Amino acid sequence: MNNDQDDGPLWARAQRDEGAAFAELFDRHRARVYRRALTLVDEHHDADDVTAAVFYELWRKRRSVTLVADSLLPWLLVTTVNLGRNNRRAAARYRALLARLPRNDEQVPQKDLEDIELTDRLRASLRGLSSGDAALLVLTSLEDVPVWQAAQSLGLKPSTARVRLHRIRQRLRVDLHDLNPSTSPAQEGVLS
Template sequence: MSDENEAEVWRRAYDGDGAAFAEIFRRHRDGVFRRACALVDRTHDAEDATAVAFFELWRRRRSVTIVDGTVLPWLLVTVAHTARNQRRGGLRYRRLLSSLPRAETPDAEQEAVAAIESEVLGIRLREALARLDVKDAALLTLTALDGLTVADAAPLVGLKPGAARTRLMRARRRLQGDLATDPPHVTWFLNEGERA
């Protein structure tokens, strides 16, 4: 079945064929999982988001949008929404854990600075994406991370290509602006350690 055209496999999955759906899962699980990993902090969360995306693909198979004969773009949008919801739900808990003091080692200062810089960049990027409209964030991730053209991404988020191009340009500008300045809580956090 792996040499078979995906449109034919999807047609059988659409009709309720579990083996065909399993083939769709085998074809796309790695790409969907990688997409989830780019959006969440923990592997376990990425696994959960991937499972939810495929569950929704099965549950909503009668309304899934196919692009160029594949369900992958639909799965990527779905896993992005799922990961975003997971992130919102666990953000406070993770912030609390990251603020707890850790035991120091001889090279702890350099490791801590590198970890903080990496964490701050990740947090700032995720927060900037979270401030965008859901459709704008989906367009950004589908085009920048998943390599889709604006024309392919537009119908997945319910837009016409011209409107998608305009929204994408504005979203990129806003994201660049948000990342160009240091937010006050990051500056305070980094300066707190220097006072000791």
């Protein structure tokens, strides 16, 4: 994680209900939270909703949220993963409802069907992870948060986090073995 700014002083002010300090923290981290949310949901407007919900939760829980390595970012990203997954589940329920309604089927090109199948398989495999495992994978593999910081933000020991990451990667390799096989060993913090 490349976070050169210390959130400590601003966070202390925000915890004392200073809106300007909270707004500065929002401006500092909004883009990163939005980018992560966009990878978890299907639509830009859903990513906007998740981003707003993350910062609402931060404000609501401002008395109990603690910094990890002087940064709010790990907490924000874990919350983004959790809320993004909630959003996807709600969207899936809505799509299931729509699928039960009568409609006219149109022909979908074969290439689009293949892309949809690959994307659906990857998403299904990731959704099969527990909330903690999904957060650990996102923090270390996609957000470049060091394992020790990700572990601390999830309440784990670094050694436990490394073992869980190894198991997560093994599971994803099995689930997705035919999508893009790789023979190179995975580096820490890199999803292969």
